[in-house]
Amino acid sequence: MMATTLWMMLDxxxxxxxxxxxxxxxxxxxxxxxxxxxxxxxLLLAIVWARLGAPDLAxxxxxxxxxxxxxxxxxxxxxxxxxxxxxxxxxxxxxxxVSLLVVxxxxxxxxxxxxxxxxxxxxxxxxxxxxxxxxSGVSNPVTAVLLNFRAYDTLLELAVLLAAVLxxxxxxxxxxxxxxxxxxxxxxxxxxxxxxxxTAGYLLWAGAHAPGGxxxxxxxxxxxxxxxxxxxxxxxxLPRPGMVRRVLVSGIAAFLLVGLSxxxxxxxxxxxxxxxxGTLILLIETAAMLxxxxxxxxxxxxxRPDGWREGPGDLDIAGDGGPR
Amino acid sequence: xxxxxxxxxxxxGVGLFSLGLRGALLRRSLLGRVLAINICGAGVFLLLIAxxxxxxxxxxxxxxxxxxxxxxxxxxxxxALALALGRRLRETDDE
Numbered sequence: 001m002m003a004t005t006l007w008m009m010l011d012x013x014x015x016x017x018x019x020x021x022x023x024x025x026x027x028x029x030x031x032x033x034x035x036x037x038x039x040x041x042x043l044l045l046a047i048v049w050a051r052l053g054a055p056d057l058a059x060x061x062x063x064x065x066x067x068x069x070x071x072x073x074x075x076x077x078x079x080x081x082x083x084x085x086x087x088x089x090x091x092x093x094x095x096x097x098v099s100l101l102v103v104x105x106x107x108x109x110x111x112x113x114x115x116x117x118x119x120x121x122x123x124x125x126x127x128x129x130x131x132x133x134x135x136s137g138v139s140n141p142v143t144a145v146l147l148n149f150r151a152y153d154t155l156l157e158l159a160v161l162l163a164a165v166l167x168x169x170x171x172x173x174x175x176x177x178x179x180x181x182x183x184x185x186x187x188x189x190x191x192x193x194x195x196x197x198x199t200a201g202y203l204l205w206a207g208a209h210a211p212g213g214x215x216x217x218x219x220x221x222x223x224x225x226x227x228x229x230x231x232x233x234x235x236x237x238l239p240r241p242g243m244v245r246r247v248l249v250s251g252i253a254a255f256l257l258v259g260l261s262x263x264x265x266x267x268x269x270x271x272x273x274x275x276x277x278g279t280l281i282l283l284i285e286t287a288a289m290l291x292x293x294x295x296x297x298x299x300x301x302x303x304r305p306d307g308w309r310e311g312p313g314d315l316d317i318a319g320d321g322g323p324r
Numbered sequence: 325x326x327x328x329x330x331x332x333x334x335x336x337g338v339g340l341f342s343l344g345l346r347g348a349l350l351r352r353s354l355l356g357r358v359l360a361i362n363i364c365g366a367g368v369f370l371l372l373i374a375x376x377x378x379x380x381x382x383x384x385x386x387x388x389x390x391x392x393x394x395x396x397x398x399x400x401x402x403x404a405l406a407l408a409l410g411r412r413l414r415e416t417d418d419e
Contacts, residue, residue, distance in 0.1 A: 026347030106342030299404030
């Protein structure tokens with residue numbers, strides 16, 4: 001009984017902190033503060049995921065939700081004009097009306113959730129997943145759902161990522177690179193980058209039976225790229241443009257190749273043959289990890305990196321021709 | 325039987341969604357709005373994972389976990405695209 005009360009106190013504390021940090025991130029008039037609160041909120045959310053039995057999400061949230069999103073927003077802060085930085089939330093009667101409307105909406109949503117949360121029956125789905133798990137080629141149920149039971153969804157998700165990064169590349173050149181780092185950061189980089197690559201490899205391999213997988217591993221690799229960029233590496237650890245293009249599509253390509261091969265051998269699209277599922281999943285995940293990492297690094301860079309102009313087939317969509 | 329944790333975190337999810345919605349409507353800068361929409365998304369994720377929770381000692385439902393994992397990655401790529409669009413817009417305005 002004592003333990004239950006303690007857990008309840010922890011839950012209430014986490015819930016209140018979540019709401020407080022969310023409020024602070026959304027309502028602070030100072031945009032810089034908002035971004036910092038948002039990063040703290042992401043880290044807190046990672047703890048909540050761990051509390052709710054979702055370690056895969058905790059890893060992804062800490063690396064992507066808090067880490068890379070935070071880095072993206074911090075980099076974007078540099079681009080904001082000075083005027084809006086300090087006074088970013090509208091005031092006045094209209095703002096009050098909007099707030100009231102949102103409160104009413106939120107109350108209705110909360111009431112609906114209260115009424116229906118017991119009606120939903122997720123147990124049957126969870127039992128089906130655990131029943132089918134032994135034949136899926138992996139023992140981590142989340143990886144099994146992502147790359148076997150619902151592999152189609154993950155394939156299309158990689159297509160969404162590709163569309164986003166193509167949009168970013170088409171929008172214009174990257175932000176100006178950072179100055180080369182001083183000896184202290186340089187020394188740190190020499191330790192961090194290999195460690196992150198090692199962690200990425202481990203997470204990719206561990207994803208089959210423990211929390212981890214292509215997304216978390218890709219985020220770790222992307223973090224190495226971000227650190228390299230911060231340290232003044234103009235390529236952010238990316239290979240040549242032509243190679244990057246191939247890496248960007250490699251996730252989808254691996255998925256499609258495996259899917260077409262299973263079709264040629266008389267099965268359904270992405271219906272793995274018995275005994276091959278584990279190997280094929282690892283193959284797809286390796287390609288997906290590289291594609292996700294390259295996508296996230298380019299997302300952080302925020303456009304075409306230097307030297308991408310010369311590449312064949314590079315359209316001048318921005319219409320600005322030469323260097324600026 | 326209703327789980328305390330499930331209900332608590334689901335309601336927090338709704339609260340975060342509302343906070344994010346208010347921010348997305350009232351923020352002036354694009355960066356602030358994108359940030360608020362991210363909070364909105366976090367609320368939806370929290371609702372999904374709260375429903376997937378089945379109590380202490382029981383394995384949670386993996387399907388919403390996979391959905392949310394996908395969602396986190398899509399959210400960051402959408403954020404990056406929105407910020408890149410905003411930067412491009414500002415550069416176009418300046419010219």
